[in-house]
Amino acid sequence: MKLEREKYRNRIELLQGTLDMLILQTLQWGAQHGYGISQALRSRSSEVLQVETGSLYPALHRMERQKWIAAEWRQTEQNQRARFYRITAEGRRQLAHDRSKWETMVAAISSILEA
Amino acid sequence: MKLEREKYRNRIELLQGTLDMLILQTLQWGAQHGYGISQALRSRSSEVLQVETGSLYPALHRMERQKWIAAEWRQTEQNQRARFYRITAEGRRQLAHDRSKWETMVAAISSILEA
DNA sequence: TCCAGGGCCGTAGATTGTCTACACGACGGC
DNA sequence: GCCGTCGTGTAGACAATCTACGGCCCTGGA
Numbered sequence: 001m002k003l004e005r006e007k008y009r010n011r012i013e014l015l016q017g018t019l020d021m022l023i024l025q026t027l028q029w030g031a032q033h034g035y036g037i038s039q040a041l042r043s044r045s046s047e048v049l050q051v052e053t054g055s056l057y058p059a060l061h062r063m064e065r066q067k068w069i070a071a072e073w074r075q076t077e078q079n080q081r082a083r084f085y086r087i088t089a090e091g092r093r094q095l096a097h098d099r100s101k102w103e104t105m106v107a108a109i110s111s112i113l114e115a
Numbered sequence: 116m117k118l119e120r121e122k123y124r125n126r127i128e129l130l131q132g133t134l135d136m137l138i139l140q141t142l143q144w145g146a147q148h149g150y151g152i153s154q155a156l157r158s159r160s161s162e163v164l165q166v167e168t169g170s171l172y173p174a175l176h177r178m179e180r181q182k183w184i185a186a187e188w189r190q191t192e193q194n195q196r197a198r199f200y201r202i203t204a205e206g207r208r209q210l211a212h213d214r215s216k217w218e219t220m221v222a223a224i225s226s227i228l229e230a
Numbered sequence: 231t232c233c234a235g236g237g238c239c240g241t242a243g244a245t246t247g248t249c250t251a252c253a254c255g256a257c258g259g260c
Numbered sequence: 261g262c263c264g265t266c267g268t269g270t271a272g273a274c275a276a277t278c279t280a281c282g283g284c285c286c287t288g289g290a
Binding site for chain 1: 275276277278279280281284285286287
């Protein structure tokens with residue numbers, strides 16, 4: 001599947017490495033399924049954070065393997081089958097870690113940009 | 116060259132996509148060579164931003180190809196041959212673009228983290 | 231009745247930027 | 261002469277993201 005170079009010009013909508021943190025934070029507000037997570041991120045960020053399914057689902061599976069989140073099949077309000085995720089204790093630890101690393105990073109970069 | 120998984124655990128010191136912006140910003144303060152850029156980033160960020168040579172030089176070459184920076188061999192104060200880079204007009208445009216994208220991104224992520 | 235659109239999950243492969251790990255030369259001080 | 265620091269560079273591993281698909285279920289309207 002050979003793709004045009006041009007199509008990849010505007011890649012990286014999300015700053016690499018922040019997706020896990022954003023998902024964990026979303027799950028802090030309550031259990032949610034993948035589609036719901038992406039909707040929540042999108043609306044709460046005024047449409048800025050648009051997570052593609054090719055990023056989202058692999059991330060969820062990765063995080064489930066790492067036991068940061070736990071999953072369960074349930075019905076949605078629309079009466080559809082969906083995989084609901086909730087954050088685990090380990091996930092909360094990870095979230096705290098990610099947040100502090102993020103703060104450090106933003107502070108460091110700001111110190112360059114505002115010098 | 117098969118490497119141990121463990122060694123890659125703590126990767127991504129830099130948020131992916133920010134390196135170009137940081138280099139351009141550094142060059143705004145005056146022409147500088149690669150080694151100097153990495154020292155500047157490191158010291159101005161209180162040792163947080165540590166750019167590896169394997170990231171730095173490819174980035175510089177990339178940016179030179181894109182004409183965001185221009186290069187010239189000169190002597191350092193230590194009387195060593197070094198490749199000095201300066202930012203171009205196009206580079207300044209790119210920097211402005213990167214900065215605004217960065218601000219948008221940080222604001223969006225903050226809106227999630229602080230909700 | 232059926233079909234269009236939205237909700238919902240998923241994977242394959244391309245691409246890129248980062249990292250680790252190495253090699254090399256020049257210079258200055260001991 | 262040798263070692264530490266200055267300074268440039270490359271090869272290959274790796275992970276996260278994207279594009280581009282495919283597929284199922286449900287509901288409402290033609």
